[in-house]
Amino acid sequence: MAKFPPISSKLPVMLHGADYNPEQWSDYPEVLAEDIRLMKLANCNVMSIGIFSWVKLEPEEGRFTFDWMDRVLNSFADNGIYAFLATPSGARPAWMSAKYPEVLRVGSNRVRNLHGFRHNHCYTSSLYRDKVAIINTELAIRYANHPAVIGWHISNEFGGECHCEDCQQAFREWLRRKYETLDAVNHAWWTTFWSHTYTAWEQIESPSSHGETQVHGLNLDWKRFVSEQTIDFCKHEIGTVRGFNPELPITTNMHMIEGIDYRKLAKELDVISWDAYPDWHYTEDDDDSRLAAWTAMHYDLMRSFKNKPFLLMESTPSMTNWQSVSKLKRPGMHKLSSLQAVSHGADSVQYFQWRKSRGSSEKFHGAVVDHSGQENTRVFQDVAQLGELLGNLAEIVGTGTPTEVAILFDWDNRWAVKDAQGIRNSGIRFEETVLQHYRAFWELGIPADLIGTEDNLSKYKVIVAPMLYLIREADGERIRQFVEQGGTFVTTYWSGIVNETDLCHLGGFPGPLRGTLGIWAEETEGLHARDSNGIVFRPESAWGLSGEYAAHEIAELVHLEGAEILAEYKSDFYAGRPALTRHSLGNGKAYYLATRVKELDFYVKLYDAISRETGLRYALPESELPQGVTAQVRTDGVREYVFVQNFSRAEQTIRLDSQGYTDVVTGQPVSGTLELPVHGISIIGRSR
Structure with missing residues (x-):
């Protein structure tokens, strides 16, 4: 695995900076001058600028004012600071909403919005696209x-x-x-149900709470359309600036908006950017390990889109102002949480925001510079110290992540399974289910990708597909070939249920996966909290594993069709029936988990056994990692950088193997054990 080039040849180091909003301070020239001094003091080298600056750039239609942006960018250039220049389409000026109300969005209730908020504009509107093209072109001419x-x-x-x-x-x-x-639409959506058949194209409308919501194929296709229309708008913006300097990389910051298929959006971008805002220290027992795994899963998703480093474009240096309870980061957490992103492939740590807004909705959102306006704050010192550390990690820039396991995570499947009316309308918990399986690898220190069913499967040894509810026949065939050719495939209850238009597969579930898994899932039910059941390993057939675990929320009655039982249900009329199965097919194996298991320990034991059987590589192969401690690897193919991170509630001692390690920051040799304080992290290097 060779290094990837840096995001910009102008700045071949770890990027460190923030969203900068100088337009808010145009009446305070002393503040703008002070910002440059503070940026350098905080060891920041890049700022994102112009994100919501449209009215400052074009105060009235056709009149442009760039003098303030000239001064800021020229000052950056004079002081060794760089910029990601934003297009300002995220919030249109009030003059535009007043003169052209048709650019404002219409809600599902068919009422047009008033001016306000952000992204309150229609992506289809040709007028809005024209206005965006004009301002973007002016920016590109002047600053590209x-x-x-x-x-x-x-x-x-x-x-x-x-x-x-x-x-x-x-x-x-x-x-x-x-x-x-129309006949094809009616069949794909099964509109004969409730006499919903369409007889003219004009009868089709988007879902609405006071209209149609019960045709699931319509709901799914509307989500696909909205996603594609949003991506097309982004492509339109890219097209307005690309030609003025094709060497400039193009990105847009993502924040897990459920309505966009980010995997498809990623194809239009040169580099992926992610905004991360975990609510650290939120649980009553102050255990951040689950949240750390959840955050890591999203970092791995971003990295997997292009299988190369991404940007952490936004995070908070202290707290947010919009979480249910806005907690400060405890000592050590800023360094740990920021380097967590780097460990999973980020070549930047950037913040929202540089300086706190004096008014409006984000005036109490965390920032590098507080309202006090000076450097003598705990947050500023945390940021400056991190910036200094990042300056010592230039050798890690561009390194990749070696992965042999992948989690399947498709937007189509996510939309469909959450829209289904069936076994658990009180919450199907799709994302939490994905996390249960991902977290086991995270706890074991095994790097993982998050991929789509249409991605290349053959590069992995193990593929896990939690709740693969929606699956096409062709994808089922690709998974069968993956297993036959020696791969290991794991999936769960409520998989192989519907096709790409949300029609149930005929012939028995799990549909296209039935032959691969060697089972037939006859019935699936949701369980109440009062429903008690469990699963028990059969030691003679499950790597010698033993133990009893709680089955909750979802359970299936499964028949064997070639598979063997590894674990069985303990009680009720389920007793003795298959709960975990294994099917040998060709040169590989396929596993099926028929119920949702409550305990993390079950998943860790299961995937540890599968990982050792398939020869997966652990970040620290001879180390037993305590719960809440993880190890992640980046490499240039010659040297490996291991980030050992402590998200548990206690100090931890990690025993190292006999490989020759050095501390990446100090260059000192490391051997024997690592001592990690609470919120501690160590970056150690070794030869690959």
Whole structure:
């Protein structure tokens, strides 16, 4: 595995900086001058600028004012600071909403929004696209070759949907291209149910709480359309600036907006950016390990889109202002949480925001510079110290992550399983289910990718597909071939249920996976909290594992069709029936978990056994990691960098193997054991 080039050849080091909003301080020239001094003191080398600056750049239609941006970017260039220059489409000026109200969104209730908030605009509107093209072009003409600019930051956290008539017509045209005929639409959506058959294209409208919500194929296709329309708008923005300097990398910051298929959006970008805002220290027992695994899972998702380093574009240096309880980061957590992103492939640590806004909704959101306006704060010192440390990690920039295991995570499946009306309408917990399986690898210190069913499967030894509810016949065949050719496949209850238009597979569940798994899932039920059952390993057939674990929330009655039982249900009329099965097929194996297991220890034991059987490589192969401690690896193919992180509630001692380690920051040799305080992290290097 060779190194990837840095995000920008102008700045071939770890990027460290923040969102910067100088337009908010144009009446305070002393503040703007002080910012440069503080940026250098905080060891920051890059800022994202212009994200919500449209009205400052174009105060009235057709009149542009760039003098303030000139001064900021020139000052950056003079002081060795660089910029991601944003297009300002995330929030349109009030003059535009007043003059052209058609650019404002219409809700699912068919009422047009008033001016306000952000991303309150229609992605279909040709007028809005024209206005965006004008301001973007002006920016590109002036700044695409500015020495301080190292990349384009397209808009900000795309999301939301519009139900205006332009969008309704665009949706119908999208459906025509996809299905060609109304008969095909009616069959794909099974509209004979409740006599919902469409007899004219004009009858089709987007889902609405006071209209249609019960045709699941419609709901799914509407989500796909909104996602594709948003991506098309982003492509439109990219097209307005790309030609002025093709060397500038282009990104847009993502924030797990459920309405966009980020895997498809990623194909349009040069580099992936992610905004991470974990609510650390939120649980009553102050155990951050689950949240750490959840955060790591999203970092791995971002890295997996392009299988190369990404940017942590936003995080908070202290607290947010929008979580249910806004907690300060405890000592050590800023360093640990920031380097967690780096350990999973980030080549930057950036913040929202540089300086706290004096007014409006984010005036209490965390920032590097507080309202006190000076460096003598705990947060500023944490940021400055991290920046100094990042300056010593230039050799890690561009390194990749060696992975042999992948978790399947498809947006189509996510949308469909959460829309299904069936076994658990009180909460299907799809994301939490994915986390249960991912976390086991995280606890074991085994790096993982998060991929889609259409991605290359053959590069992995193990593929895990929690709740693969929606699966196409072709993808089922690809998974069968993966197993036959020596791969290990693991999936769970409520998999192989529907096809790509949300129609149930006929012939028995798990549909296209039935032959691969060697089982037939006859019935699935949701369990109440009062329903008590368990599963018990059969030691003679499950690597010698033993123990009893709680089965809760979802359970299936499964018949064997070639598979063997590794664990069985303990009680009720389920007693003795298969709960965990294994099927040998060709040169590989396929596992099926028929119930949701409560304890983390079950998943860790299961995947540790599978990992050792398949020869997966552990970050620290001879170390037993306590719960809440993880190890992640980055490598250039010659040297490996191991990030050992303590998210548990106690000091931890980690025994190292006999490989020759050095401390990456100090260069000193490390052997024997690592002592990690609470919120501690150590970066150690070794030859690959």
